[in-house]
Amino acid sequence: MGAIPREGLCPPVVWSQAEWLVAEVDESDGTISEFSPEITLALNLDWDHPGYYESEAKLDVTFRALFERTQQTVLIPDSNARLESLVGGLGAQVLRFGERGDYIGHLQAAPAQSSTLVLSGLFAPQTITVPCASAFNASNALAALAAATTAGFTLCAEPLADFAGVMRRQDCLYHSAGLIALADYAHHPEELQALIVSLRKDYPGHQLVGLFQPHRYTRTRQYAKDFARELQRLDSGYVWPVYAASEKLLAEGTSASILSQLAPGSSITAWPQDNPDRAWAQLDVCSKQSPTVLVFIGAGDIYKVAREWKARLLESLLNAPEAFSLEAIQPFLTDGTYLKQAEPLSNKTTLRVGGAARWYAEPVCREDLQVLRSYAQSRNLPVFVLGRGSNILVTDEGFDGLVIRLSHCAWRQITRLEPDRMWVGAGVRLKEICGHASLWGLSGFEFMEGIPGAVGGAVRMNAGAMGGWFMDVVESVEWLTPQGELRISSPAELDVIYRSTRGLQGGVALGVVLRAKAQQTPAEVEQRTQTLSQKRKSSQPRESSAGCMFKNPENNFAGKLVDEAGLKGLQRGNAQVSAIHGNFIVNLGQAKAQDVLDLVKEVHTRVQAQTGIALEPEVQLLGKSWKDII
Numbered sequence: 001m002g003a004i005p006r007e008g009l010c011p012p013v014v015w016s017q018a019e020w021l022v023a024e025v026d027e028s029d030g031t032i033s034e035f036s037p038e039i040t041l042a043l044n045l046d047w048d049h050p051g052y053y054e055s056e057a058k059l060d061v062t063f064r065a066l067f068e069r070t071q072q073t074v075l076i077p078d079s080n081a082r083l084e085s086l087v088g089g090l091g092a093q094v095l096r097f098g099e100r101g102d103y104i105g106h107l108q109a110a111p112a113q114s115s116t117l118v119l120s121g122l123f124a125p126q127t128i129t130v131p132c133a134s135a136f137n138a139s140n141a142l143a144a145l146a147a148a149t150t151a152g153f154t155l156c157a158e159p160l161a162d163f164a165g166v167m168r169r170q171d172c173l174y175h176s177a178g179l180i181a182l183a184d185y186a187h188h189p190e191e192l193q194a195l196i197v198s199l200r201k202d203y204p205g206h207q208l209v210g211l212f213q214p215h216r217y218t219r220t221r222q223y224a225k226d227f228a229r230e231l232q233r234l235d236s237g238y239v240w241p242v243y244a245a246s247e248k249l250l251a252e253g254t255s256a257s258i259l260s261q262l263a264p265g266s267s268i269t270a271w272p273q274d275n276p277d278r279a280w281a282q283l284d285v286c287s288k289q290s291p292t293v294l295v296f297i298g299a300g301d302i303y304k305v306a307r308e309w310k311a312r313l314l315e316s317l318l319n320a321p322e323a324f325s326l327e328a329i330q331p332f333l334t335d336g337t338y339l340k341q342a343e344p345l346s347n348k349t350t351l352r353v354g355g356a357a358r359w360y361a362e363p364v365c366r367e368d369l370q371v372l373r374s375y376a377q378s379r380n381l382p383v384f385v386l387g388r389g390s391n392i393l394v395t396d397e398g399f400d401g402l403v404i405r406l407s408h409c410a411w412r413q414i415t416r417l418e419p420d421r422m423w424v425g426a427g428v429r430l431k432e433i434c435g436h437a438s439l440w441g442l443s444g445f446e447f448m449e450g451i452p453g454a455v456g457g458a459v460r461m462n463a464g465a466m467g468g469w470f471m472d473v474v475e476s477v478e479w480l481t482p483q484g485e486l487r488i489s490s491p492a493e494l495d496v497i498y499r500s501t502r503g504l505q506g507g508v509a510l511g512v513v514l515r516a517k518a519q520q521t522p523a524e525v526e527q528r529t530q531t532l533s534q535k536r537k538s539s540q541p542r543e544s545s546a547g548c549m550f551k552n553p554e555n556n557f558a559g560k561l562v563d564e565a566g567l568k569g570l571q572r573g574n575a576q577v578s579a580i581h582g583n584f585i586v587n588l589g590q591a592k593a594q595d596v597l598d599l600v601k602e603v604h605t606r607v608q609a610q611t612g613i614a615l616e617p618e619v620q621l622l623g624k625s626w627k628d629i630i
């Protein structure tokens with residue numbers, strides 16, 4: 001696919017053995033002629049590559065040929081006269097989407113960050129949310145849903161709920177009450193017009209300021225006048241030098257060609273290369289005077305300029321003296337990112353005790369994760385990364401810092417890498433790995449069945465069971481260092497020991513590549529997984545717990561020592577040493593974190609008194625240090 005998903009972790013292309021292959025067909029270099037799709041979805045048709053197609057007519061012939069090669073269905077918008085003129089008398093059926101098409105979508109509301117579509121026509125009637133900005137993105141979403149329905153898929157409720165959007169398609173970089181900054185890929189006059197018209201509609205009462213980088217000299221030469229006409233729809237703006245895209249300089253196709261076509265006194269000017277700071281300062285002043293939409297437009301590298309702009313704005317927030325505030329950081333975050341104050345944590349841990357996190361976030365993408373971490377660090381606020389909370393004890397007082405959890409679907413991708421490896425996001429549950437491994441006939445992961453954690457926690461804890469160790473099946477870990485650098489490291493580089501990957505301390509695991517021990521039949525893998533699962537079920541308590549409370553001492557077992565000290569069944573408040581497994585402390589229903597802490601202390605003291613062995617907690621304590629307890 002051409003566009004890059006916002007998640008960053010979700011690859012734009014996944015090659016699998018699925019029945020359908022979804023691909024963006026590229027007309028820019030003529031490779032469009034190689035495709036004979038089952039379903040063709042055409043969103044629009046512009047003479048976008050005059051360097052390749054000498055005339056509009058040649059482009060039309062190319063598209064008509066694509067439609068003729070289409071086997072089943074051609075999908076087009078309900079109001080595109082040019083595409084309409086190319087679909088008469090086709091062998092494939094032609095279906096339309098839009099306000100009046102075969103697939104009908106009525107846009108009910110398009111607030112800054114999401115919109116509501118009411119589906120009807122060939123769709124089963126339902127109302128859905130499109131979780132990204134603008135009528136333009138809503139229309140693209142409608143087209144995608146129409147294609148999926150045509151292909152025979154049944155839409156679930158809220159089919160786009162987990163979609164974090166794609167970059168550079170009215171991609172919202174910043175959104176406060178007075179300033180909205182977007183990045184968009186528009187690079188043809190028609191696209192520029194569509195963009196500006198839709199922004200006027202979506203942001204009434206805002207002044208529109210654009211930074212436009214023309215793309216290719218050939219296109220700029222062809223459309224200089226049209227670009228100038230469309231740019232004048234903005235309230236003000238700058239024209240960047242042309243992004244060459246490997247073309248040789250054409251004197252009549254530069255940004256000056258556009259500027260020379262502007263009306264005298266136009267508020268669109270050349271970007272002041274020699275003094276950009278002055279221009280940035282002007283933009284700053286202008287956006288403070290009245291509500292502003294600032295849009296970075298173009299298909300070249302203007303996106304980098306947008307990112308630098310955002311980084312500068314963030315830098316000034318990081319350097320400001322004020323305390324951590326939701327209002328201050330929210331404008332930098334993607335809409336889907338959840339950020340809340342005083343979020344209870346007991347329901348996010350398997351032990352089900354403890355207080356709240358002062359701040360809590362579920363970021364939808366890596367960028368938001370980094371923004372949140374650096375903001376917290378700039379405020380000296382401790383950050384804790386929570387997985388599925390199956391190895392965590394939260395104190396009753398809670399955690400006076402920021403808890404970050406990678407639970408959005410962006411972190412839950414599993415992709416098979418042929419033949420015997422898989423890419424797995426940090427938020428994927430170990431159980432899901434077992435499920436996929438069985439399906440794909442990949443062995444070596446069976447020991448994970450029944451460990452109730454996710455990948456991030458399993459990496460950090462080097463989770464293990466029945467002789468298998470998580471880091472033994474890891475080929476590489478993608479992670480962020482405490483300083484925010486992205487790294488890909490092998491287990492050998494991460495200082496892996498029993499129940500800890502020490503090199504990851506203070507970092508955040510984003511995902512891993514796992515390698516199977518062997519390839520077998522799905523039935524064989526499934527059978528071994530079930531055997532281990534049964535073994536686990538018969539030897540572990542069913543009540544809420546955090547798994548093994550203590551690490552096994554060298555050449556010994558913590559559970560055995562607790563048992564031999566006669567502590568099974570020992571109770572403090574509503575917490576109890578399990579009668580089934582001495583190393584499990586269970587919550588009988590209403591336990592407080594303090595009950596568990598009292599019990600840990602008691603067990604620790606009595607085992608040490610009896611055996612001389614000081615048990616070391618395996619469970620991570622959040623809110624206090626174990627040193628203060630035992």
Ligand SMILES: Cc1cc2nc3c(=O)[nH]c(=O)nc-3n(C[C@H](O)[C@H](O)[C@H](O)COP(=O)(O)OP(=O)(O)OC[C@H]3O[C@@H](n4cnc5c(N)ncnc54)[C@H](O)[C@@H]3O)c2cc1C
Pocket residue numbers: 350384385386387388389390391392406426450451452453454455456457458459460461462463464465504507508509510540545546547548620
């Ligand atoms: C019933 C039960 C049975 C269990 N059986 C086993 C077992 O057989 N073997 C075993 O090893 N464990 C077992 N556990 C413990 C636990 O499931 C594992 O340690 C698991 O790997 C923890 O994963 P989690 O996602 O729940 O991490 P959490 O408990 O949420 O976090 C654990 C640690 O990992 C860190 N962490 C989480 N995500 C990330 C990330 N993305 N990047 C960096 N650090 C991160 C946290 O900061 C914390 O330090 C069991 C627990 C229970 C409740």
